[in-house]
Amino acid sequence: MPDEAVEPGPPADSGRPTATPAQALSAMDDLIAASMVGQQEMAQRLGVNVTDLTTFAYVLQAGEHLLTAGELATKVHVTTGAVTGILNRLERAGWITRRPDPTDRRRVRVAAEPDAVARAFALYGPYYERLTALFASYSPDEIAVLTDWFRRATELANGYREELRGQERGGL
Numbered sequence: 486m487p488d489e490a491v492e493p494g495p496p497a498d499s500g501r502p503t504a505t506p507a508q509a510l511s512a513m514d515d516l517i518a519a520s521m522v523g524q525q526e527m528a529q530r531l532g533v534n535v536t537d538l539t540t541f542a543y544v545l546q547a548g549e550h551l552l553t554a555g556e557l558a559t560k561v562h563v564t565t566g567a568v569t570g571i572l573n574r575l576e577r578a579g580w581i582t583r584r585p586d587p588t589d590r591r592r593v594r595v596a597a598e599p600d601a602v603a604r605a606f607a608l609y610g611p612y613y614e615r616l617t618a619l620f621a622s623y624s625p626d627e628i629a630v631l632t633d634w635f636r637r638a639t640e641l642a643n644g645y646r647e648e649l650r651g652q653e654r655g656g657l
């Protein structure tokens with residue numbers, strides 16, 4: 486009947502269960518909690534704190550496009566002064582090196598140390614292999630939706646944090 490509301494869901498042949506937004510939020514909360522606990526454990530195993538590990542992850546993610554301290558501060562949502570402390574700790578621990586910017590000698594870029602990369606990949610590799618296998622169970626269209634959702638949810642989370650910080654600065 487044309488007047489009946491049809492709840493959207495996966496195609497009938499996808500084999501995927503249907504879910505409500507409330508169920509999706511609950512599942513997301515579980516994933517976030519598991520990820521937070523997991524990051525704490527991973528950081529401990531690697532001998533760093535979570536903020537330093539997160540910063541190092543952004544260094545790795547950048548690959549050959551070495552980031553500046555300012556760019557890292559923006560990504561980690563810390564001040565440039567705080568990121569200097571983070572980079573000092575990572576450098577002392579042998580995780581990163583600072584290199585002069587080839588186009589602007591006043592700036593430095595941050596590079597991952599190969600031994601540190603190997604340590605991180607030894608720990609995270611098996612987990613990422615399992616995640617890759619999980620993604621392989623989805624169609625390219627489903628992966629595109631997941632990727633879009635991850636990006637948009639990240640933007641939403643960052644925007645909401647900024648909104649809260651603005652309220653704090655405004656005395657609310």
